[in-house]
Amino acid sequence: MYEAILRRMETNRVTLSNGVSVGLPLRCLDWTGIVAHFPAPIAGVRNLLPSRKLRPVQISPGTAILSLAALEYRRLADIAPYNEVAIMTPVLNNPLLNIPALPFFFPGWFRSAGFFVHQMPVTTQEACELGQKVWGYPKFVADIGFQEIDDLRRCRLCIDGKEVLTLDVERGPAKIQRIDYRIYTIKEDRLLRHTIQTEGLYYFSLLSGHASFTLGDHPIAEELRRLGVGTRAISRVFASTASSLLYEADKRSPK
Numbered sequence: 001m002y003e004a005i006l007r008r009m010e011t012n013r014v015t016l017s018n019g020v021s022v023g024l025p026l027r028c029l030d031w032t033g034i035v036a037h038f039p040a041p042i043a044g045v046r047n048l049l050p051s052r053k054l055r056p057v058q059i060s061p062g063t064a065i066l067s068l069a070a071l072e073y074r075r076l077a078d079i080a081p082y083n084e085v086a087i088m089t090p091v092l093n094n095p096l097l098n099i100p101a102l103p104f105f106f107p108g109w110f111r112s113a114g115f116f117v118h119q120m121p122v123t124t125q126e127a128c129e130l131g132q133k134v135w136g137y138p139k140f141v142a143d144i145g146f147q148e149i150d151d152l153r154r155c156r157l158c159i160d161g162k163e164v165l166t167l168d169v170e171r172g173p174a175k176i177q178r179i180d181y182r183i184y185t186i187k188e189d190r191l192l193r194h195t196i197q198t199e200g201l202y203y204f205s206l207l208s209g210h211a212s213f214t215l216g217d218h219p220i221a222e223e224l225r226r227l228g229v230g231t232r233a234i235s236r237v238f239a240s241t242a243s244s245l246l247y248e249a250d251k252r253s254p255k
Contacts, residue, residue: 010024010025011024011025011248012024012248014133014134016129020078020079020126021078022078022079022130023077023078024248025247025248026076026077026134026245026246027076027077027078027243027244027245028075028076028244028245028246029075029243030073030074030075030241030242031071031072031073031075031239031241031243031244032071032072032074032241033069033070033237033238033239033242034069034070034071034155034167034169034211034238034239035067035068035069035169035236035237036169036212036235036237037065037066037067037090037235037236038065038066038067038068038213038230038231038233038234039059039064039065039066039229039232039234040064040089040228040229041063041064041227041228042056042058042062044226044227045065045066045227046064048089048116048118048227049116050186050255051186051191053093053094053255054092055091055094055098056090056091057091057092057098059100059101060100064089064090065104065234066087066088066089066224066229067086067087067115068085068087068088069084069085069086070083070084070146070155070167071083071084071085071086072146073127079127080124080126082122082123082126082127083122083144083145083155084120084121084123084127084144085119085120085142085155085157085165085167086115086117086120087117087119087120087224088115088118089115089116089118090104090107090113090115091113091115091116092113093112093114093184093191094112105206114181114182114183115181115182115183115184116183116184116185117184118138120137120139121139121140121141121142121144121159122140122141122142122144123142123143123144124141125141127139134248135183135187135192135194135248135249136185136186136187136188136190136192136249137185142158142164143157144156144158149168152168152169152170152171153238154167154168155167158216160218162216162217162218163216163217163218164216164218164220165213165214165216165224166213166214166216167211167212167213168213169210169211169236169237169238170210170211170236171238171240172203172205174201174203174238174239174240175201175202176199176200176201176202177199177201177202178197178198180195180196180198182194186255187249189255191255193249193250194246194248194249194250195247196244197244197245197247198239198242198244198245199242200239200240200241200242200243200244201239202237202238202239203237203240204235204236204237205235205236206234207235208232208234208235210233210236211236212231212232213231
């Protein structure tokens, strides 16, 4: 299942402050992850976007999407394992039309469809530095843990002893799939886009429910609470085991 990931030749290297040399694209050889998408008023989501070019994808007129992802990177080519949470929103870049629902359910039809990353806590300083240095990810170090509870996977995010959120996503029957994701970030006042190629055992559900989150008392939790995010998931994703290639940015333009 992972032959393409293992054979991929690096095109560049970056050296971290601890002396570790990391090959790019970054090879994530074994990871597992959960993702859930929740409805949110478009006005609040729009305020999260730092670029006038990015437009929130709408699930219905006036309703955008907040996506919560939690990943456990168990084996990577050049850096130590780490956990990660991504608080994101699906976006279009300079769209001529912003048709509700279609870019979310059929992102392959829209070349500019992707996710803008608003917050991305990780569990190691090494992953934090690499993400900031290469891709402009809004990374910082936090406590992120996972639990298996009956038929669901739970992730709990805490910062400086304060709970931010707990995300629960139910499992489902997985099958091998290859999926590409486009990600938008801001680095040095430039809008960047990069691609993540993945292959693994995925379960997708477009049925509402079967995923939930609770918010704690950290300022990030208060920010999410003010957005008015709906508690019933639009859809969910469970990746039981996967690998990926994280490429360098391929688009640079003023935000």
